[in-house]
Amino acid sequence: MSRIGKQVIKHDQVQIVQQDNVLKVKGKKGDLTLCLPSHVKIQQNGNQLQVIAESQWQGLYRSLIDSMVKGVTVGFEKKLLLVGVGYRAQLMENDLVLYVGFSHPITIKAREGIQFELENPTTIVIKGIDKQLVGRVAASIRALREPEVYKGKGIRYAYESIRLKAGKAGKASK
Template identity: 45%
Template structure:
């Protein structure tokens, strides 16, 4: 049984949520998002908020139950407060800076890497070794952060590269004489 699926998605002030069949739409101060849930679950509005219930007791319906509730929670959180992912750059000469709305990365290659943010995502480089990715769609924010990290993932010997701010890199010892 899903433990997260049993909890209703509580209403947030300033956010209006509408349920139209399998489509759940949330409008808030930061924008509007919608998600179409699978037919194995049934969303409905109640006084407690949006409640997601499985249509039957099958394994597939119970598997989709908690996921569907989390997707609804993510769109409600996204339009009210948004999501943020922080990246840290480690390495001599590695740096990031904004060039208009694009992100210019110096990551030890023979060329600069220019990253253009997709619509709905904003990038910031408060310092040369920090990157902040913000947006209202949690999946898109995570994907953009992963794309930036992919240019130079952290290596285990010196720890150089682009990593998530909360990521721990397991270091290897290297060669011995």
């Protein structure tokens, strides 16, 4: 049986309602829904929640529900860094405009549930209550100009480190 799946989910300041196979989580930042398969059951005891399912699905659904509870109370964020000469970002209303070495700026429309913030022109913060959506938006922005391995230019996560390769000059000295 799954060790993660056995753990209870403690939820304070969160309202959890289950109707048929739909689980709704409401908190101060918003609300999220999750469709549960028929073999996944939820047991509530006060402010604790227990997921009961087949062993292969128990840990997955426990983690999904825990992420929903954290999302509606605290929220999630990802930081991206723009590295390169002339690389910068701007906010136009709710949309993000990127200047990352192309002949034209790239405009990214803010989806519902996603907010963009700029700490400075080269640091983008993506915030939202849905962990999966925040990660997907951050990955799609990073995919526009992935970090290259010779100079390190591109869009990278704040925690990511890039190992640079030696160019032709580095190989010639061997």
